[in-house]
Amino acid sequence: MRVAITGNDAAALAMKQINPDVVAAYPITPQTQIVQTFSQYVHNGEVDTVFVTVESEHSAMSAVVGAAASGARTMTATSANGLALMWEILYIAASLRLPIVMTVVNRALSAPINIHCDHSDSMGARDSGWIQIYSESAQETYDNLIQAVRIAEEARFPVMVCQDGFITSHSVEVLDVLEDKEVREFIGEYKPAYSILDVDNPITVGPLDLFDYYFEHKAQQIVDMPKAKDVVLKIGEEFGKKFGRKYGLFEAYMTDDAEVVVVVMNSAAGTTKAVIDELRSKGEKVGLLKPRLFRPFPAAEIAEILKGKKVAVLDRAMSFGAQAGPLSIEIQSALYLAGATASDTPVSSFIYGLGGRDITTDNIKHAIDVAKEGRHGHFEMLNVRE
Amino acid sequence: MTTIRDLSKAKEGLASGHRLCAGCTAGTIVRQVLLTALNKYHVVVGAATGCLEVATTIYPDTAWTVPFIHNAFENAAATISGAEAAYRALKEKGKVDKEIRFIAFGGDGGTYDIGLQSLSGALERGHRFLYVCYNNDAYMNTGIQRSGATPRWAATTTSPAGKKIPGKPQMRKDLTSIVAAHDIPYVAQVALGYPNQLIKAVEKALEADGPSFINVYMPCTTGWKFDPSLGIEISRLAVETCVWPMYEVDNGEWRLLYKPREKKPVEEWLKLQGRFSHIFKREDKDELLRQIQEDVDRKWHQLLKRCGEE
Numbered sequence: 001m002r003v004a005i006t007g008n009d010a011a012a013l014a015m016k017q018i019n020p021d022v023v024a025a026y027p028i029t030p031q032t033q034i035v036q037t038f039s040q041y042v043h044n045g046e047v048d049t050v051f052v053t054v055e056s057e058h059s060a061m062s063a064v065v066g067a068a069a070s071g072a073r074t075m076t077a078t079s080a081n082g083l084a085l086m087w088e089i090l091y092i093a094a095s096l097r098l099p100i101v102m103t104v105v106n107r108a109l110s111a112p113i114n115i116h117c118d119h120s121d122s123m124g125a126r127d128s129g130w131i132q133i134y135s136e137s138a139q140e141t142y143d144n145l146i147q148a149v150r151i152a153e154e155a156r157f158p159v160m161v162c163q164d165g166f167i168t169s170h171s172v173e174v175l176d177v178l179e180d181k182e183v184r185e186f187i188g189e190y191k192p193a194y195s196i197l198d199v200d201n202p203i204t205v206g207p208l209d210l211f212d213y214y215f216e217h218k219a220q221q222i223v224d225m226p227k228a229k230d231v232v233l234k235i236g237e238e239f240g241k242k243f244g245r246k247y248g249l250f251e252a253y254m255t256d257d258a259e260v261v262v263v264v265m266n267s268a269a270g271t272t273k274a275v276i277d278e279l280r281s282k283g284e285k286v287g288l289l290k291p292r293l294f295r296p297f298p299a300a301e302i303a304e305i306l307k308g309k310k311v312a313v314l315d316r317a318m319s320f321g322a323q324a325g326p327l328s329i330e331i332q333s334a335l336y337l338a339g340a341t342a343s344d345t346p347v348s349s350f351i352y353g354l355g356g357r358d359i360t361t362d363n364i365k366h367a368i369d370v371a372k373e374g375r376h377g378h379f380e381m382l383n384v385r386e
Numbered sequence: 387m388t389t390i391r392d393l394s395k396a397k398e399g400l401a402s403g404h405r406l407c408a409g410c411t412a413g414t415i416v417r418q419v420l421l422t423a424l425n426k427y428h429v430v431v432g433a434a435t436g437c438l439e440v441a442t443t444i445y446p447d448t449a450w451t452v453p454f455i456h457n458a459f460e461n462a463a464a465t466i467s468g469a470e471a472a473y474r475a476l477k478e479k480g481k482v483d484k485e486i487r488f489i490a491f492g493g494d495g496g497t498y499d500i501g502l503q504s505l506s507g508a509l510e511r512g513h514r515f516l517y518v519c520y521n522n523d524a525y526m527n528t529g530i531q532r533s534g535a536t537p538r539w540a541a542t543t544t545s546p547a548g549k550k551i552p553g554k555p556q557m558r559k560d561l562t563s564i565v566a567a568h569d570i571p572y573v574a575q576v577a578l579g580y581p582n583q584l585i586k587a588v589e590k591a592l593e594a595d596g597p598s599f600i601n602v603y604m605p606c607t608t609g610w611k612f613d614p615s616l617g618i619e620i621s622r623l624a625v626e627t628c629v630w631p632m633y634e635v636d637n638g639e640w641r642l643l644y645k646p647r648e649k650k651p652v653e654e655w656l657k658l659q660g661r662f663s664h665i666f667k668r669e670d671k672d673e674l675l676r677q678i679q680e681d682v683d684r685k686w687h688q689l690l691k692r693c694g695e696e
Contacts (some may be wrong), residue, residue: 021475024468050475052467055507062461062504066432066468069455072475074468092457196453197473197482199428206456207443 001177007138007168008033010175011077011103011161014145016041017183018101021072021190024052024063028082029115030165031105035077057082061089068098069205071195073149076100079165080107083121087128090158094129095221096205099152099190100159102130103145106266106316107165108355116356117165119265123317123326129221131159131228132295134265136251138163138173143245144292146178149187150235155228156193164267166356178243186242226296249298251290252305254280258287260371261306263331264314265291268352268359272314275364286368297330303338306331311347312371314364314382316354324349324379346376357383388585393421397451399429404449405441409607409614411578411621412438412520416491418581419518419600420452422588427487428452430473432466434496435459437527438520460500463508463517466490470513487592488515494535495525498561509568509597516591516598519561522606530609534559537629538681539674540661542609547664552674557681562601566635570597574634576643577603578621583632583643590636603630611660623655628686633693640692649686652679 005013012034015023025035042051052067054060057078064074078086083104093100104122108114122132131151135141141163148159163169178186194203209217233248240246251269254276255261262272269290279286289305291298313332315325322329328349335345348371352359363382370378399420406413416438423429430453433439439456442449457465466488476482492501497519505517524542525531532545538557541547545554562575571594574587584602591598605612605620612620624630627650632643653675656662665674690696 021479022468022471024471048475048478050471052471053511054464054467055503055510059461059464059467059504059507062457062464063468063471065457066455066465066470067472067475068468070430070469070472070476071481072472074472088458089461196430196455196469197476197484197486199430199453199484199486202451202453204443204448204450204454207445207448208440209445213445 001179002174003177004172004174005138006033006170006172007141007163008105008170009037010138010142011145011163012037012041013177014142015075016047017178017180018075018146018149018187019047020049020075022050022052022064022067022074023076024054024060024067025076026054026057026060026078026082028057028079030107030169031077031079031082033169034103034105057085058089061086061093064100065089065093065096065098068093068100069096069195070197071192073190074100075102077103077105079105080109080121083125084109087125090125090128090130092206093158095217097156098158099156101145101148101152102158102160103141104160104162105165105169106162114355115165117167117316118354118356119317122160122162125160126295126326129157129225130295131155131157131232133159133161133293134291135161135163135168136266136269136290138168138171139175141168142175142177143239143247146183146186147235147239147247151228151231153190154235155231157225157228162266167267182243186239229293229296229298232293247292249293249301251292253288253290255287255289255305257285258309259285260310260312260368261287261289262312262314262364262368263289263291263327265294265327266316268314268316271359271361272364275361275368279365279368291327297334299330299334299337302331303334303340306335306345307338307340308344310371310374311345312350312367313347314350314352314367316352318351325351342376346371346374348375348378350380350382352382359383388422388425388589390581392425393418393585396421396425399424399431399450399452400442401449401451405444406437407608409617410437411604411617412522415520415578415584415602415604418584419489419588422585423487423489423592424452427592428484430469430486430488432456432462432469432488432490434462434492434501436493436496438491438493440527459496461504462490462492462496462501463505466515467508467511467513470515490515490517492517492519493526494519494521494523495533498534498559506568509565509570509599512596514596516588516600519599519601520604521601522604522609524609526606526609535561538678539665541664542661552664552668560685565599569638570599571595571637572598572634574643575601575630576632577625577630578605579618580625580632580644587634590634609661612658616658620655620658623650623658626650627652627655627682629655629682631686631689633689642689642693642695645695652682
């Protein structure tokens with residue numbers, strides 16, 4: 001079935017079809033439409049979900065931890081400052097290995113307060129132990145959320161599915177949606193390994209760990225998290241076989257013979273594809289690599305695509321004081337580990353679009369021009385006044 | 387009503403061997419609450435970060451014989467509300483069939499201060515759970531810092547007895563009234579050393595079809611600086627001096643649970659505790675004592691009025 005809806009409504013529709021046991025969420029621009037649309041589903045009796053209308057994002061994440069520990073399939077949604085307020089509990093959710101699925105509508109962090117898109121919110125949470133999946137479009141947001149349920153439950157890590165605030169969250173897009181039955185069958189029934197509602201088999205969740213055990217528990221996270229990559233691949237493939245839209249760890253667009261490859265996530269990848277099509281028509285060998293999975297980071301797989309090419313990494317967030325944005329740092333580290341050098345794989349880094357600033361096709365062409373010159377270590381902000 | 391004798395046969399929710407201080411009365415309170423609850427129901431427990439949680443769940447050991455969840459410091463109410471929501475969802479789907487009650491424990495730091503928003507939200511949303519605050523008047527787990535529950539002129543490590551400022555200058559906030567203002571079915575304020583009152587309050591709270599709250603006064607041997615054998619006595623004196631009156635708000639009706647035959651001067655309670663000893667060495671001792679007595683008297687009369695006793 002094809003419908004014309006916004007990215008937010010696509011997320012809410014996915015939630016409706018997933019029909020989680022518990023949702024706890026709080027409104028924040030630009031995610032608000034998701035909780036509004038979902039509330040309507042709840043009040044119309046279109047879902048069986050117990051919807052906990054919490055008084056803050058901190059309590060949203062706290063309540064889904066309580067619900068997930070009780071063996072319930074749980075979801076939540078947020079943006080920007082809301083995600084920042086959850087920060088403490090993000091780590092707890094991940095460390096308790098609870099399969100919570102959260103849809104994040106990317107928005108700039110304050111200050112100054114700004115409601116528009118950048119990736120500072122989810123990039124700030126990249127070390128929290130959550131699997132992070134990024135979506136170029138409403139279609140990808142929808143598909144990723146449905147897959148995220150399976151990924152979270154099989155990998156036993158929480159998953160955040162990100163899309164760009166306003167750019168895709170508020171744009172109407174025509175997308176292919178699945179039948180309720182198809183979603184239900186794809187995600188299957190959740191069978192939790194443990195539940196605090198199992199009163200006959202009492203467990204203690206969230207104990208105090210000191211220097212004698214904490215490190216071993218962290219070691220389990222460190223060892224297990226990269227394995228989630230295989231789960232993401234397997235489920236992306238199965239989704240493709242069943243519904244015709246296959247998903248991997250990233251999308252490589254015309255990279256095979258490319259001399260210059262642009263690396264960028266979420267909606268700006270769409271703009272970049274238009275640039276690549278245009279330049280290809282003029283005979284220029286350019287391509288795009290759009291990471292889908294950012295945590296765990298598919299370092300070796302990405303390096304295999306990029307090695308030997310000239311690379312322009314476009315970041316929509318900055319790690320203040322670092323050498324480049326977080327995506328570029330990951331890419332450079334991946335390349336170095338794969339044995340790439342400054343001379344065979346020069347990497348130029350760009351920051352774009354903070355606080356919703358447009359990125360134009362000319363900006364992307366400029367980044368490609370810089371990369372073509374092989375200016376390794378080049379750092380630049382695009383479309384910003386001096 | 388369930389008697390103490392009944393409880394002697396009930397299932398223990400908190401096993402011995404935990405690492406609370408010798409003379410700590412938090413364990414006594416939790417045991418009595420859980421014995422009462424487990425006498426009739428299955429129970430899932432949540433706890434805020436604090437003495438109780440750290441002393442009972444040192445991995446790989448646990449003192450909890452019932453399912454237990456600790457999430458963080460300020461979110462015991464939100465966490466248990468999520469568990470209760472999951473219970474409703476899964477019960478509706480036939481995946482859980484037992485009759486379960488949800489009880490969250492938090493100290494005064496996790497309840498009066500950092501967890502107040504989370505508590506208020508969960509109360510307003512109407513989850514069926516009991517929140518028990520074990521109130522020992524300060525942040526004891528981190529080493530006796532002042533909280534919103536610390537009474538006037540008590541010395542703590544962040545309101546020390548200085549030459550210029552003799553302890554905490556402010557009076558405690560009246561959390562039980564704040565909770566009662568949420569119009570939830572059942573609220574009680576009781577104290578250690580009155581097990582029958584606590585048992586009755588827990589029974590009423592768990593019968594209530596909605597949120598309930600019990601604020602239990604819990605003398606802390608370490609933080610209040612008294613002999614570990616005196617916990618019960620000091621708790622009873624808090625009630626006899628009306629420092630900590632016992633009352634309930636049952637479906638909006640305020641009722642006094644205990645009226646001292648003769649209201650004792652607050653000095654009798656203060657002088658047993660090291661945290662007030664500096665007062666008695668000061669030149670302005672009478673003025674400080676007058677202020678403390680005035681706080682107690684004002685709140686006591688306010689309560690008597692609310693309960694229709696005067």
